[in-house]
Amino acid sequence: MTEHPRDYIKPELMACCGAREIADGDVVVVGTGFPTMSANIAKHTHAPRAVMMQESGVYDARPRRPALSVGDACLNPGAAMIGGLTDVMGMFLQGGWVDVGFLSGSQVDRFGNLNTTCIGPYDRPKNRLPGSGGANPIGALAKRCLIIVQHDPKRLPARVDFITTPGYIDGPGAREKWGLPRGTGPHVIITNKAVLRFDPDTKEAYLASYHPGSTIDEIRAATGWDLRVADDVHETEPPGAEELKTIREVLDPNRMIRIYEGKGYV
Amino acid sequence: MSKVMTMREAIADHVADGDFVYIGGYVCRTPFAAVHEMIRQRKKDLTITRGNAADDFDMMIGAGVVKRFYSTFISLGMYGLARCYRRSLEKGIPHKIEVEEYTNLSLPMMLMAGAMGMPFIPVKDMVGTDLLNIKGFLGDGKYKLIDSPFDGAPVLLAPALHPDVGIIHVQQADEDGNAQIWGIGGDCKWGANAAKKVIVSCERIVSREVVGKDPSRTIVPDFKVCAVVEEPFASHPGYTPGFYDIDFGFGYLYQQASNTVEGFEAFLKEWVYDLPDRAAYLQHYIDRFGYAQFRRLQAKFDYGYPVSYEY
Numbered sequence: 001m002t003e004h005p006r007d008y009i010k011p012e013l014m015a016c017c018g019a020r021e022i023a024d025g026d027v028v029v030v031g032t033g034f035p036t037m038s039a040n041i042a043k044h045t046h047a048p049r050a051v052m053m054q055e056s057g058v059y060d061a062r063p064r065r066p067a068l069s070v071g072d073a074c075l076n077p078g079a080a081m082i083g084g085l086t087d088v089m090g091m092f093l094q095g096g097w098v099d100v101g102f103l104s105g106s107q108v109d110r111f112g113n114l115n116t117t118c119i120g121p122y123d124r125p126k127n128r129l130p131g132s133g134g135a136n137p138i139g140a141l142a143k144r145c146l147i148i149v150q151h152d153p154k155r156l157p158a159r160v161d162f163i164t165t166p167g168y169i170d171g172p173g174a175r176e177k178w179g180l181p182r183g184t185g186p187h188v189i190i191t192n193k194a195v196l197r198f199d200p201d202t203k204e205a206y207l208a209s210y211h212p213g214s215t216i217d218e219i220r221a222a223t224g225w226d227l228r229v230a231d232d233v234h235e236t237e238p239p240g241a242e243e244l245k246t247i248r249e250v251l252d253p254n255r256m257i258r259i260y261e262g263k264g265y266v
Numbered sequence: 267m268s269k270v271m272t273m274r275e276a277i278a279d280h281v282a283d284g285d286f287v288y289i290g291g292y293v294c295r296t297p298f299a300a301v302h303e304m305i306r307q308r309k310k311d312l313t314i315t316r317g318n319a320a321d322d323f324d325m326m327i328g329a330g331v332v333k334r335f336y337s338t339f340i341s342l343g344m345y346g347l348a349r350c351y352r353r354s355l356e357k358g359i360p361h362k363i364e365v366e367e368y369t370n371l372s373l374p375m376m377l378m379a380g381a382m383g384m385p386f387i388p389v390k391d392m393v394g395t396d397l398l399n400i401k402g403f404l405g406d407g408k409y410k411l412i413d414s415p416f417d418g419a420p421v422l423l424a425p426a427l428h429p430d431v432g433i434i435h436v437q438q439a440d441e442d443g444n445a446q447i448w449g450i451g452g453d454c455k456w457g458a459n460a461a462k463k464v465i466v467s468c469e470r471i472v473s474r475e476v477v478g479k480d481p482s483r484t485i486v487p488d489f490k491v492c493a494v495v496e497e498p499f500a501s502h503p504g505y506t507p508g509f510y511d512i513d514f515g516f517g518y519l520y521q522q523a524s525n526t527v528e529g530f531e532a533f534l535k536e537w538v539y540d541l542p543d544r545a546a547y548l549q550h551y552i553d554r555f556g557y558a559q560f561r562r563l564q565a566k567f568d569y570g571y572p573v574s575y576e577y
Binding site: 032055056057058068069071072073074075076077078082083084085086087089090093094113117122125126127128129130131132133134135136137140141162163164165166169174175177178179180181 | 292293294317318337338339340341343344347348351352355356367368369370371372374375378389390391392393394395396397400419420421448449450451452453454455456505507511512514575576577
């Protein structure tokens with residue numbers, strides 16, 4: 001029986017939700033923050049042979065401090081391989097080798113499309129955001145995308161203002177129509193309130209589990225579409241003792257994960 | 267023949283108003299000294315590009331030297347959204363730049379195509395998204411969507427890019443321009459080789475014999491290079507593996523300064539316009555923050571062979 005200490009914070013729970021989606025042996029493209037934390041938790045627990053790469057060109061880094069960007073100096077010494085963008089994004093991702101990608105955005109919609117381009121009209125943006133970066137190709141080409149977002153109706157609208165990164169686009173058959181590789185697409189949306197998964201027939205995200213302290217009604221009210229609820233909906237399993245020990249004693253002794261409290265962006 | 271010159275000479279002689287300039291870097295080996303010199307010389311109407319742009323591009327946009335930007339992404343990393351970029355697109359300050367948007371897969375592939383002499387390159391991303399619905403200064407030349415002549419499947423073609431000049435910062439180069447790097451590459455190998463000529467800034471100039479000790483590290487051969495500038499600490503506040511670490515404190519300083527137009531102008535005056543060159547920049551850094559802080563940025567000495575990746 002797994003022990004579940006009660007003193008965890010929400011970002012730790014979200015990082016563990018991400019870790020549980022990673023299988024042993026998976027090739028994972030990570031950013032910083034949550035994705036790296038999740039992949040490392042997985043490596044230290046159930047997926048010791050999972051491997052990580054950063055889009056900047058790094059494979060299997062061994063950083064001595066938490067990386068603060070995917071180009072961080074600490075990713076260089078000790079890595080197994082370093083090239084550039086066309087190595088990781090081209091040779092590995094477009095080449096079809098990447099199992100898991102992490103994504104985040106200012107908006108995520110019911111089909112798992114993401115917006116990191118602009119709020120408001122493109123030509124006269126209310127807020128101009130950074131753009132795609134590696135998100136679009138990861139969303140297009142990784143076998144399973146894990147999406148992390150803060151749970152509120154503005155960030156989870158029925159339809160994003162701008163599709164920067166493809167989820168299931170406008171529903172069943174759309175990815176196939178555009179020629180995106182078979183067996184790719186968004187897999188799960190992890191929020192600070194819940195875990196959403198995608199219906200295999202409608203491609204729409206539904207409520208799979210609610211985090212301890214959140215209710216189904218509260219989550220549905222905080223979602224921008226009429227969120228369907230799984231027949232077997234249940235409480236999200238809290239972080240286990242081993243997962244928390246890994247986070248606090250091995251990965252993040254300075255507790256930098258606290259900066260993600262109240263924030264959805266990775 | 268030696269191509270060694272000062273950054274002022276390199277930028278004055280080899281970057282013309284209206285040029286299309288590739289600027290390498292990925293926090294790693296950002297050619298910041300060259301970026302400051304282009305701003306100092308008040309270049310006009312430049313088109314700029316690289317995958318994953320950051321504070322250096324934001325500064326050029328805010329300084330008004332940029333007309334067009336082949337973009338994939340621009341932010342201040344852990345310090346959030348790029349302030350000058352936002353002001354340009356949201357409010358037209360100092361003017362609204364024109365943007366053509368690609369991704370961190372497609373744009374490096376377009377530079378690779380340019381370097382390889384290919385007219386265009388098929389890419390598997392961008393389809394099905396609004397990136398196909400927005401077209402900037404390339405208009406219909408942004409991409410072509412065709413049915414593959416091989417199997418009929420839909421294929422997106424993106425054009426090859428041919429910058430007028432590529433600017434990269436490297437660890438070491440010889441006087442003729444054979445340029446050697448180690449550590450995170452971003453797209454600098456393709457960007458430099460796609461360009462018609464290359465300005466190389468380096469931490470140290472070494473002999474041709476030293477280059478020959480480890481020739482597989484050379485990413486640009488001398489015949490493509492028009493200028494070699496020895497410019498230690500040229501990437502600051504970015505880093506160069508084996509030489510110095512990222513200056514996170516300076517990143518915060520830039521974020522705070524660029525929050526407002528006035529703050530940004532004061533930053534440019536202090537760190538660019540009022541300083542003649544990189545040596546003066548370093549002296550000003552030491553005067554302002556102390557020699558101990560400057561030393562803290564320097565990499566730990568490492569006996570590792572053949573090169574050090576320390577920070």
